[in-house]
Amino acid sequence: MLGLSNVKMLAEGKVVQVEWADGVRARFHAIWLRDNSPDSETLSPGNGQRLVRIQDVPEEVGVKAATVVDDARLEIAFLPENKVVVFDAAWLRLHRYDRPSNAAKAAGWTNETIVRWGKELEEKLPVASFRGASENPGELRGWLADIRRYGVAKMTDMPVESGAICRVVELFGFIRETNYGRFFEVRTEVNPVNLAYTGLGLQVHTDNPYRDPVPTLQLLSCLENSVEGGDSVVVDSFKAVEILREEAPDAFQALSSLPANYTYTGTGDVMLKSKRPMIELGPDGELLTVRFNNRSLGPVTDISFEQMETFYDGYRKLADIMERPELAVTFKLQPGELFIVDNTRVTHGRVGYEGSGSRWLQGAYADLDGLRSTLAVLEQKGECHVV
Amino acid sequence: MLGLSNVKMLAEGKVVQVEWADGVRARFHAIWLRDNSPDSETLSPGNGQRLVRIQDVPEEVGVKAATVVDDARLEIAFLPENKVVVFDAAWLRLHRYDRPSNAAKAAGWTNETIVRWGKELEEKLPVASFRGASENPGELRGWLADIRRYGVAKMTDMPVESGAICRVVELFGFIRETNYGRFFEVRTEVNPVNLAYTGLGLQVHTDNPYRDPVPTLQLLSCLENSVEGGDSVVVDSFKAVEILREEAPDAFQALSSLPANYTYTGTGDVMLKSKRPMIELGPDGELLTVRFNNRSLGPVTDISFEQMETFYDGYRKLADIMERPELAVTFKLQPGELFIVDNTRVTHGRVGYEGSGSRWLQGAYADLDGLRSTLAVLEQKGECHVV
Numbered sequence: 034m035l036g037l038s039n040v041k042m043l044a045e046g047k048v049v050q051v052e053w054a055d056g057v058r059a060r061f062h063a064i065w066l067r068d069n070s071p072d073s074e075t076l077s078p079g080n081g082q083r084l085v086r087i088q089d090v091p092e093e094v095g096v097k098a099a100t101v102v103d104d105a106r107l108e109i110a111f112l113p114e115n116k117v118v119v120f121d122a123a124w125l126r127l128h129r130y131d132r133p134s135n136a137a138k139a140a141g142w143t144n145e146t147i148v149r150w151g152k153e154l155e156e157k158l159p160v161a162s163f164r165g166a167s168e169n170p171g172e173l174r175g176w177l178a179d180i181r182r183y184g185v186a187k188m189t190d191m192p193v194e195s196g197a198i199c200r201v202v203e204l205f206g207f208i209r210e211t212n213y214g215r216f217f218e219v220r221t222e223v224n225p226v227n228l229a230y231t232g233l234g235l236q237v238h239t240d241n242p243y244r245d246p247v248p249t250l251q252l253l254s255c256l257e258n259s260v261e262g263g264d265s266v267v268v269d270s271f272k273a274v275e276i277l278r279e280e281a282p283d284a285f286q287a288l289s290s291l292p293a294n295y296t297y298t299g300t301g302d303v304m305l306k307s308k309r310p311m312i313e314l315g316p317d318g319e320l321l322t323v324r325f326n327n328r329s330l331g332p333v334t335d336i337s338f339e340q341m342e343t344f345y346d347g348y349r350k351l352a353d354i355m356e357r358p359e360l361a362v363t364f365k366l367q368p369g370e371l372f373i374v375d376n377t378r379v380t381h382g383r384v385g386y387e388g389s390g391s392r393w394l395q396g397a398y399a400d401l402d403g404l405r406s407t408l409a410v411l412e413q414k415g416e417c418h419v420v
Numbered sequence: 421m422l423g424l425s426n427v428k429m430l431a432e433g434k435v436v437q438v439e440w441a442d443g444v445r446a447r448f449h450a451i452w453l454r455d456n457s458p459d460s461e462t463l464s465p466g467n468g469q470r471l472v473r474i475q476d477v478p479e480e481v482g483v484k485a486a487t488v489v490d491d492a493r494l495e496i497a498f499l500p501e502n503k504v505v506v507f508d509a510a511w512l513r514l515h516r517y518d519r520p521s522n523a524a525k526a527a528g529w530t531n532e533t534i535v536r537w538g539k540e541l542e543e544k545l546p547v548a549s550f551r552g553a554s555e556n557p558g559e560l561r562g563w564l565a566d567i568r569r570y571g572v573a574k575m576t577d578m579p580v581e582s583g584a585i586c587r588v589v590e591l592f593g594f595i596r597e598t599n600y601g602r603f604f605e606v607r608t609e610v611n612p613v614n615l616a617y618t619g620l621g622l623q624v625h626t627d628n629p630y631r632d633p634v635p636t637l638q639l640l641s642c643l644e645n646s647v648e649g650g651d652s653v654v655v656d657s658f659k660a661v662e663i664l665r666e667e668a669p670d671a672f673q674a675l676s677s678l679p680a681n682y683t684y685t686g687t688g689d690v691m692l693k694s695k696r697p698m699i700e701l702g703p704d705g706e707l708l709t710v711r712f713n714n715r716s717l718g719p720v721t722d723i724s725f726e727q728m729e730t731f732y733d734g735y736r737k738l739a740d741i742m743e744r745p746e747l748a749v750t751f752k753l754q755p756g757e758l759f760i761v762d763n764t765r766v767t768h769g770r771v772g773y774e775g776s777g778s779r780w781l782q783g784a785y786a787d788l789d790g791l792r793s794t795l796a797v798l799e800q801k802g803e804c805h806v807v
Contacts (some may be wrong), residue, residue: 060725064732069719080686082615082715086623087732087739131725210594212793228469236473244789246633290703299467304796305789310703315696316677317722328469332456335704338447338518345451345474352474402631402692406599409691 036104037122046095051107051125059129067094067111069128070118140318141278141285148182149272155362159186166204174411177205177404184375185267185362191254193369198254198397201371206403209248211241212303219253219394226299228328232260232392234385235328237268237355239376241398242324243295245307248398251376255366257393262386264365265372270323270380273354274312277347280354284347288312291344292335295324308335311351322377325355355380366394375401423491424509433482438494438512446516454481454498456515457505527676527705528665535569536659542749546573553591561798564592564791571762572654572749578641580756585641585784588758593790596635598628599690606640606781613686615715619647619779621772622715624655624742626763628785629711630682632694635785638763642753644780649773651752652759657710657767660741661699664734667741671734675699678731679722682711695722698738709764712742742767753781762788 039052043060052058067090068083070076077084097110107120143149159179165172166188179186191197198216202208208215222230229235240251253265278285289312297305313322336344354360363384366372374381376398386392426439430447439445454477455470457463464471484497494507530536546566552559553575566573578584585603589595595602609617616622627638640652665672676699684692700709723731741747750771753759761768763785773779 062725062728062732065720065728068732077615079611080613080615082684082686083717084615084620084715086714087736088743092736128719128721130721130723130728135722135724207597207599209596212594212790224466226467228464228467228471233471246636246787246789249633292702292704292706297469299469302797303793304800305793306796307789308702308706314703315679316701317679319679319695327473328471330470332515333452334515334517335522336517337522338449341449341452341517345449345455349474349479356475400633402633402694403599406690406692409693410689413691 034105035123035126037101037107038104040099040101040107042096042099046097046112049096049099049107049109053122053126054104057126059125059131061125061129061131063094063096063111064090065130066096066109066118066120071120071124072118075118138318140289140314141274141312141320142318143271143320146181147271149275150183150269150362151272151360152358152362154183154185155364158362158364159183161186161188162190163188163192163201164190170411170414173204174408174415177408177411180373180375180404181408184269184271184379186373187364188371188373189369191369191371193256195256195395198252198371198395201252201254201373202397202399205407206250206399209398209400211244211248211398212300213396216395216397219396220392232263232385232387235382236352237266237380237382238326238328239270239324239380240326241297241376242309242326243297243305243307243329245309247307247322247324247376249375249377249401250373250399250404251381252371252373252397252399253366253381254371254395255368255393256395257368257391258366259390260386260392261388261390262384263392264363264384266382266384267362267372267374268355268360268380269378270325270355271320271378272360273351274320274323276354277351281347281350283343284350285312287340287343287347288351289314291340293324293344294331294333294335295326295329296331297329311348323380325351325380327352377401421492422510422513424488424494425491427486427488427494429483429486433484433499436483436486436494436496440509440513441491444513446512446518448512448516448518450481450483450498451477452517453483453496453505453507458507458511459505462505525705527701528661528672528699528707529705530658530707533568534658536662537570537656537749538659538747539745539749541570541572542751545749545751546570548573548575549577550575550579550588551577557798557801560591561795561802564795564798567760567762567791568795571656571658571766573760574751575758575760576756578756578758580643582643582782585639585758585782588639588641588760589784589786592794593637593786596785596787598631598635598785599687600783603782603784606783607779619772619774622769623739624653624767624769625713625715626657626711626767627713628684628763629696629713630684630692630694630716632696634694634709634711634763636762636764636788637760637786637791638768639758639760639784639786640753640768641758641782642755642780643782644755644778645753646777647773647779648775648777649771650779651750651771653769653771654749654759654761655742655747655767656765657712657742658707658765659747660738661707661710663741664738668734668737670730671737672699674727674730674734675738676701678727680711680731681718681720681722682713682716683718684716698735710767712738712767714739764788
C-alpha cells in the first residue's frame with residue numbers, strides 16, 4: 034500500500050499539496066476536496082450518490098488543517114464549517130488531477146486503452162466462443178477488454194438460430210431497438226429498403242450516422258454464407274484519422290470542425306436526419322466518434338459556401354485512406370460466427386456477391402455504456418479474486 | 421411553385437449560380453451537385469441511398485452546361501463524365517447552403533425550432549390526452565412538435581396501470597433499455613440504489629449523465645400521489661445556459677470547453693462512467709446537450725489544476741441560475757398523468773416529501789431520433805393532406 038509522506042497547505046488554505054511515499058506530488062483545491070468528501074453527509078453510503086448541491090458547499094471553503102494519519106489517510110478540517118473529513122491515500126492518488134497528462138493535448142488524441150491497428154490485426158483478431166463467454170467470466174472479460182482496445186472482435190460457436198444475436202448482447206448490455214427492430218435481417222431482398230439488403234459491395238462505413246444518438250455498438254451474426262464473395266471488411270477509422278491528420282492536417286481540421294448531415298428515408302414511415310461532424314472531438318480534443326457512410330451522407334447544407342470545397346477535399350482524402358489495403362482486415366463469416374464493432378470507431382463493409390448460394394446475416398445494435406460497465410464490474414471482481 | 425429565373429456558371433464551371441423567381445440567389449459547387457445528383461445511377465430510386473462513393477465522383481468534376489428547363493428545373497451537364505442530370509428548383513432552394521445563416525454564429529446558438537422558456541410556461545405547458553394522441557395523428561403531431569419546441573410536455577388520461585408508460589413511447593419511438601430495466605419504479609425504498617427512490621428533494625438535473633450515449637428522452641408517469649409535497653419541477657437548461665453566457669461569459673466558456681466526469685455505482689453490478697462537458701457544443705458552436713446532476717458529478721479528474729477553480733466557479737453559477745424561481749415550472753402529477761422531457765435540454769427535479777400517503781411513479785427512457793422521425797413523417801403526411 035502506497036502511503037502519504039507529506040502534506041502542505043498552500044494559497045492560504047485554498048489548496049492542499051499531498052506527497053506520496055514514492056515522491057509523487059499533487060495539489061488539490063479545497064473546493065474539490067469538499068465537494069468530493071466521502072463522509073455520509075456528503076455521499077450516500079448506500080449508493081455513492083452525492084447528497085449535497087454545489088450551493089451547499091460554502092463558496093469561501095478553505096482548509097483549516099491537513100494532517101496525515103497512519104501514513105494512509107489524509108484528515109482535513111474544512112472552514113468555515115469546521116467539518117472534519119478523512120480521505121484515503123489510495124483514492125486521492127487515483128483521482129489526482131494535478132498531472133502533466135491534463136495539459137493541452139494535440140487534437141485527435143485518444144486515451145491509453147485505445148490501440149490503433151491496420152491489416153496486421155487480421156492474424157490476431159480477438160475472438161471468444163459463445164459458450165466460453167457465457168460460462169466463464171474471465172473469457173467474457175477478456176473479450177470485452179479486446180473490444181475496448183481494438184473496437185472489434187469475433188465470436189464463434191453461436192447457436193445457428195434466428196435471434197441468437199440478442200443472447201450475445203445480453204452477455205454485456207442491452208439491445209438498442211430501432212425502426213429496424215430489436216434485430217434485423219441482412220440478406221438480398223427484392224425491394225430493399227436499405228442497400229445492405231442487396232448483394233452490392235458496400236464501402237466501409239459506420240452504421241446509422243443519421244441517428245442521434247448513434248448506436249455505439251453493432252453486431253452482425255451469420256446464419257448462412259455459401260455465396261462467392263460477401264467477405265467482411267473492417268477498418269479502424271481512428272487509425273485512418275491519425276493518418277489523415279499527419280498527411281493532411283487541413284483536411285483533419287475541416288472534417289473535425291465542420292458539421293456534416295446524414296439522412297435516411299428508406300421506408301415511408303421513417304425520416305431520420307442528423308447533423309454531426311465526420312470527426313467528432315471532445316472539447317479537449319479527444320477523438321470520440323467517426324461518422325463515415327457514403328450511402329447516407331447529405332445533402333450537406335450547414336457549411337458555408339466558402340468552406341464546402343474544403344469539406345469535400347477532406348472527405349475524399351479520408352475516403353481514400355479508408356480504402357488503403359494496409360488498413361483492411363478481411364474475413365468471411367461462417368454460420369455460427371458473429372462480429373461486433375464499436376460503431377463510434379470501427380468501420381465495416383463487404384465485398385459484393387452474386388450468383389448461387391445464400392448469404393443470411395442478422396444485425397443488432399447496442400451501446401457502449403453497458404459494455405463498459407459490465408467490463409468494469411468484471412475487472413473489479415477479478416482484482417478481488419487476486420487479493 | 422417558385423421557379424428559376426436565371427442560372428450562371430462561375431469559376432470556370434466549378435460553381436453554378438442559381439436565381440429563383442423571387443430574386444434569391446445561391447451558388448452551388450459542381451462537386452456538391454454531382455455528389456447529390458438525383459439520377460438513378462447516383463441515388464437508389466427505392467430507398468434514396470447513395471450508390472456511389474466519393475471516389476466515384478471525378479476529382480476534376482466541373483459543369484459543362486447549366487440550363488433552366490420549364491422555369492422549374494435545372495439541367496446540368498457534368499464534365500468529364502458528360503453526364504446530364506436534372507435538379508428540381510424547389511429541392512435546390514430547400515438545400516441551398518450559400519446563405520448568411522451558415523456564417524459563424526455565437527457559441528451557444530440553437531436552431532429556430534427551439535423556444536426557450538421560464539416560469540411563464542407553467543400556464544401553457546403543452547399537454548395531450550393519451551387517447552387523443554393514440555387515435556388522432558394531428559394531436560400526436562402537435563404534442564411531438566411541442567416537445568421539439570419546448571423540450572417538455574404532459575400527457576393526461578393514461579391507463580393507471582403498471583407499464584402503461586411503455587405504450588406512450590410506442591406512440592413515437594423505442595424504449596432505451598438500461599440497467600434500470602425497460603421501465604423502473606420511482607418510489608420510496610428501504611435500501612435505495614438511487615436517491616430518486618427516497619423522499620428527498622432532488623435538485624433539478626438531467627438523468628444519467630454517467631451514461632454515454634445519454635438517454636435523450638425521459639418519461640415519468642404517475643400511478644399514486646397522495647403525499648404532501650413531491651411536486652415536480654422542470655427548468656429549461658438552454659435558457660439557463662443563455663443567461664450564464666450573458667451574465668458570466670467566462671463561466672460559459674469554462675463549462676463548454678472543460679470535460680466533466682460523471683459516475684454511478686449504485687448497485688454492485690453496475691459501474692458507469694462518462695467524460696463529457698456540462699455544456700456540449702457542436703463544432704459550429706450549436707448548443708447540443710446539457711449534463712447537470714449534482715448527485716452523479718465527479719470526481720472531476722480530467723481538468724488541469726490551473727483550470728479546476730474556474731470550472732467550479734462556473735458550475736456554481738450555473739447551479740444558482742438553475743434554481744432561480746423565475747425559471748421553474750412546477751406542477752404536481754396526478755395518477756394517470758405523465759411528463760416527458762428532452763433529457764439533452766430540460767432538467768427536472770422534485771420537492772421533498774414525507775409523512776403519510778403514497779407516491780408511486782414509473783420512469784422510462786427513449787431517444788430523440790425516433791421521436792423526430794415520427795414527427796417528420798406526420799408533418800409530411802399533414803402537408804400532403806393540405807395539398
